[in-house]
Amino acid sequence: MNLKTKNRVLGTYTQSTAKKPFVLPLLEDIKSNEKVDKESKRFRNIQLTIFLSGLSVFAQLYLFQPLLLTLANEFGISAGDSSWLVSSSTLGMALGLLYFAFKSDSFSRKKQMLFAMVSSSILTIASVWIYNFPLLILIGIIKGFVIAGVSSVALPYLTEEVKLSALGLAISMYLNGNTIGGMSGRIVTTVLYGEIGWRNTIMIIGIISMILSVVFWRYFPQSRFFQPQKTDFTLKYREMKSFVFDSYMLRLYIIGFLIMGTFVSIYNYLTYNLEAPPFSLSHIFIAFIFMIYTFGLLGTTIIGRLSERFETRTLLISSLLLMIIGIILLLSGSLMFVIVGLIILTLAFFASHTMASRMVVLHAKTGKSSATSLYWLFYYLGSAVMGSGTGYLLHATSWSVFVWLLAGAVFVTLLLSYKS
Numbered sequence: 001m002n003l004k005t006k007n008r009v010l011g012t013y014t015q016s017t018a019k020k021p022f023v024l025p026l027l028e029d030i031k032s033n034e035k036v037d038k039e040s041k042r043f044r045n046i047q048l049t050i051f052l053s054g055l056s057v058f059a060q061l062y063l064f065q066p067l068l069l070t071l072a073n074e075f076g077i078s079a080g081d082s083s084w085l086v087s088s089s090t091l092g093m094a095l096g097l098l099y100f101a102f103k104s105d106s107f108s109r110k111k112q113m114l115f116a117m118v119s120s121s122i123l124t125i126a127s128v129w130i131y132n133f134p135l136l137i138l139i140g141i142i143k144g145f146v147i148a149g150v151s152s153v154a155l156p157y158l159t160e161e162v163k164l165s166a167l168g169l170a171i172s173m174y175l176n177g178n179t180i181g182g183m184s185g186r187i188v189t190t191v192l193y194g195e196i197g198w199r200n201t202i203m204i205i206g207i208i209s210m211i212l213s214v215v216f217w218r219y220f221p222q223s224r225f226f227q228p229q230k231t232d233f234t235l236k237y238r239e240m241k242s243f244v245f246d247s248y249m250l251r252l253y254i255i256g257f258l259i260m261g262t263f264v265s266i267y268n269y270l271t272y273n274l275e276a277p278p279f280s281l282s283h284i285f286i287a288f289i290f291m292i293y294t295f296g297l298l299g300t301t302i303i304g305r306l307s308e309r310f311e312t313r314t315l316l317i318s319s320l321l322l323m324i325i326g327i328i329l330l331l332s333g334s335l336m337f338v339i340v341g342l343i344i345l346t347l348a349f350f351a352s353h354t355m356a357s358r359m360v361v362l363h364a365k366t367g368k369s370s371a372t373s374l375y376w377l378f379y380y381l382g383s384a385v386m387g388s389g390t391g392y393l394l395h396a397t398s399w400s401v402f403v404w405l406l407a408g409a410v411f412v413t414l415l416l417s418y419k420s
Helices: 002-019 023-032 041-061 065-075 084-106 109-129 133-161 164-196 198-219 233-244 247-275 283-306 312-329 335-363 368-396 399-419
Strands: none
Touching: 041 084, 041 109, 041 133, 041 164, 041 198, 065 084, 065 164, 065 198, 065 247, 065 283, 084 133, 084 233, 084 247, 084 368, 109 133, 109 198, 133 164, 133 368, 164 198, 164 283, 233 247, 233 368, 247 283, 247 312, 247 335, 247 368, 247 399, 283 312, 283 335, 312 335, 312 399, 335 368, 368 399
């Protein structure tokens, strides 16, 4: 009797293990509780979709930049007025980043990013049928606000889900998506609008962004190491207040404001200068000039390697000096010198931004997320305020005055970096 029972139990045991080995579930459980490394399929999905998220939202954020001259003529407005098509989105981005600094931990990471990508795509497509300029500006503000839903949680998600050994690669993919998205939005818009009109061009970008949203929804992995939770608003407020009143941090925030404002201002109104004599370039040629934006990737890579050998402050000062040199070269009547100036400016801007943001993180012993949120707030406010303000200056004066003013703004950051 005992033997028969034992055999029956043994037979049952043998059948169950044949279908599902006893050891495997334990290994799966252990694996699910670990952050991903670069060899896993989950990491490859994260890498692909985090790249596509940056590509989608930053292509939409700056897609109006090459169209400012065309839209100024169509709506009968000044350069400064037309620039609000770009500044409205970056202003919305700044406001959105401030909002999500307090609220992002209350939402699922994937749901928040997916909502941002889908809603921004819908707003981009909807703008095709808007013939009222102030309404286009309003849509830009809303779109920038929702796009912040991606930027505010992309890096926190990566630090939560990816092993330290693979984190640098994952972050690089996201930042590359941002850069390539910003560049491709400009290039596609510049190439296509002369052939099919700006409204059809915007429609195409919106549809592509929606397709990328579907891919993101399908393949982006849910968080394993984050659960939505309530935010301590009082703590967040105290942290931010302490950083604003910290003279070191405030100088870095102002540096972020001025360098981003300068960079966006130049790319906003570059078309005005290149389509006018003595250059008189076609829109196709100008589109390829926007490929200079890829030098931003080179600037980030170079400064990252140099930061292992040199002091951060020294690299920031050197990058700002290069920015000034690049800006001054834009005064030349030679196209070759202008292109060289743009390359130097773009490379140096991304290097400066990388160093300034790193100094913010290093200085913040606690409340790092609050410190970086404030940096991004100043950064995008610089884009919105200076990006439009300098347009009115250009309309009232000349390209030379415009360029010298921006060189002066970067000189101020140089003085601030010496104090830092």
